Amino acid sequence: MEKIKILLADSSTFTRILLANALETLGFEVVAVAKDGREALDKYAQHSPDIALIDLKLEGIDGIDVIRALTTDNPSAAVALLMPENMDDPDVIVEAVRAGAKAYIKKPTSGEEIKERLTKLLRRREEK
């Protein structure tokens, strides 16, 4: 089966590296990473990923505007909003869904949490 191609846009270098590595380990192909909104739009056009994971807070063009731009051109684009675990203002999720996000995904908040999820996944794969 062909690997699912992912565009990952997140303002934090730490998160980009950790998530990209985790996704690659899980068998996805991270075809592009972007640190801000403009880069996300450019790289999406350049790589046509199967799915775009867009952080809420991006510099320049923010996450919700990126989602809106991607889904205005192609309403069925598989775009998901990456969410912090705890937010004071969950209204933004509604805004993102209305802008065209097909899902929200809570992102791990630390390397430790990613490691925990990966370990759980990989251990299950090794169980009979």
Next chain:
Amino acid sequence: MTIQRETNILLVEDTEEHAVLMRRALENGKLKPRIFWITDGKAALDFLYNLGDYVDREANPKPDLILLDLKLPKVNGLEILEQVKGEERLRDIPVVVLTASDEGKDIIRSYQGGAESYFTKSVLFLNKGADATVILDTVMAMAGV
């Protein structure tokens, strides 16, 4: 060679058409999970607590993921979410809330109730469900499933 243990998914969905499309999206994905389909909220809780028709723990195992519709007969999806996230034995199960509505209140309550992800069912009808497969595979991987 490693052998992957089967992934068990509890799909709680009362609309047959949506359940069929959801199953297809999952079966076309990477995991080829074993899907337990339940159509009302009371039966979903019985399944999770191994009560009533679901006392056999081997035949009705603790799921690796719950795909949860919000509008369900008997007990609604948000109440199930609350039960799962409030119960020590169950709270580590990732919950993906499924809904046709983009009703803001539901989305916010799902997030605050501890749902790992929210998935809009309209995607099931796009591109013959191919996008739904991609999104569900990604959502599940990110949730550690």
